[in-house]
Amino acid sequence: MSDSQESSEPLVDEDFATPEEIATAQEENVEELEALPVISAKDGTTTPRRMQTGALDSLKSGLDAVAAVRAAAKQHSDARAQAKQLKKELDKSKETLAHRLDVDRNYDKILAEQKAVIQKGNEGIARAEAAIEELETKKSELDATLAQKKADDEAAIRPYRELMESTKGRSDDAARALAEIRRAVKTADQQVADTAKRREQRIAAANRAVDNAQDRLRKVESDLNSLKGSSTASPNALSKMQSELVAERAHLDAAREDVGRVTAECQQLVDNAQTHLWTQKQSLETAERAADDAKREADGRREEYESLYNKAMGGQKEIEARIAEVEKDIDARQTERAEQAQVVFDAQALVDEADDIHSTPEVTKNLQDAIATGKVELEKRQREVDALAAEERQLRESTRAQRFLFIGVAAVAIVIIVLIVSFFALPH
Missing domain, CATH: 1.10.287 (Helix Hairpins)
Structure with missing residues (x-):
């Protein structure tokens, strides 16, 4: 999967938008992972938790990476939407200004x-x-x-x-x-x-x-x-x-x-x-x-x-x-x-x-001033969007391995849980 696809289709739910929600999700997932026993691939015996500290740290790091990428993607998306709305309002104001200027220039003719x-x-x-x-x-x-x-x-x-x-x-x-x-x-x-x-x-x-x-x-x-x-x-x-x-x-x-x-x-x-x-x-x-x-x-x-x-x-x-x-x-x-x-x-x-x-040239002047201010604000917002986009790309590239590892381990854990539940659900 490419970085552009990861940006357009995030893997974590949008509820991890705020730092508080991200921290809560991290703590809950880490606790669940620590509570899971580890089954040995060789003989099927359970490995003690103290021997899995490194693995849990890797999982926690992967979860942090997924949450961070998701938060960065949402922040980037929100900023882009705000810039788009501002541009739409600015274009509408420009049309209104152009109409007022045209009417004022051709007032006598009209x-x-x-x-x-x-x-x-x-x-x-x-x-x-x-x-x-x-x-x-x-x-x-x-x-x-x-x-x-x-x-x-x-x-x-x-x-x-x-x-x-x-x-x-x-x-x-x-x-x-x-x-x-x-x-x-x-x-x-x-x-x-x-x-x-x-x-x-x-x-x-x-x-x-x-x-x-x-x-x-x-x-x-x-x-x-x-x-x-x-x-x-x-x-x-x-x-x-x-x-x-x-x-x-x-x-x-x-x-x-x-x-x-x-x-x-x-x-x-x-x-x-x-x-x-x-x-x-x-x-x-x-x-x-x-x-x-x-x-x-x-x-x-x-x-x-x-x-x-x-x-x-x-x-x-x-x-x-x-x-x-x-x-x-x-x-x-x-x-x-x-x-x-x-x-x-x-x-x-x-x-x-x-x-x-x-008869209201001051309205036209105010509209011109508002458009000038809006242009400055739009340029500022666009720079913020570009910066957030670059930050998101950099974060995706730097955490790709951690996120893939977390996703893989999470998938394996789900499979194991399903197998355990299915095993105990079978009649003995």
Whole structure:
């Protein structure tokens, strides 16, 4: 390891900065070293402390050397940091002085230039404010025009809107009436079908009654003929059978008459249902025409209103666009006014600074004196830093062997202690 590396990376903690701390550390380390037994490298036996006095003196000398080098390095580092801080403050003072001297030399020029800037900026502010006032007046006029336009448009299109709404109401009523008529037609059509079905059922029942009467009549006639051909038939039996025959013929005639009556009656019901259906269909056609007419009228009124409404909205949007342009111009002029105000503010700040510097030459003189004193102090500090650096290098070179010996012995002692602790920590 080189001396430069030893200087940048000290081996002892920075707590050994003061002589009192160094002395305390030396005493503690020496006591610890004296308390350690020495193990012989040949047979592992412990060597008496009185035989190790020379070794302990060497260790103590090494510890003193490490502490001394560390203290010298810290003293050198502190002095270098102080010199660096002093140089930083001196450079800042030089910049301030250079600025004050430059301002004082160009005082008249600065005032002339910045006052011209202020005058120009104030003129720009005045122009911007005048433009803003004019634009705000124009905006107020446009706002009033827009409000009046909205009122006029509302008055103009209100009758058309009311007419549109009324025709739409009539169209909706006609559509509902049409829906009701369609349901009525559907119901009437179903009634025709049901009536026709019932007619067929009743006529079929009447025909079955005729067939049944004919069957009974044929049976009675057959029985009567059989009875007439029998020699044992009594007159009373023949009389009863003939009465039965007359009754069955009467039943057959009644059944045949019922067929005609039922047919005529059911046909009348079917005709009535068909007439009702026809009437409903006629009403449906009328309702469809009325609904179509109402819808066409409502659509026409809606288109008429929408045309007028869109035209009115177009005029309003045109005015709103003009208002938006004026507002944009107002924002631009306000930005311009703010920029000019900032220019005036910055120029006035430069004027105030120039007045302050020009009126306080004693501050400049004091700063010059302080810089001169600071230069002397910095040179003194730099010499101290150089001396401390040389002292540190010389101390490192002269104590290199002692410090390396101390570090080596300390490392060996630590290894021995670890081995002893590990030995006693093992289970026996």
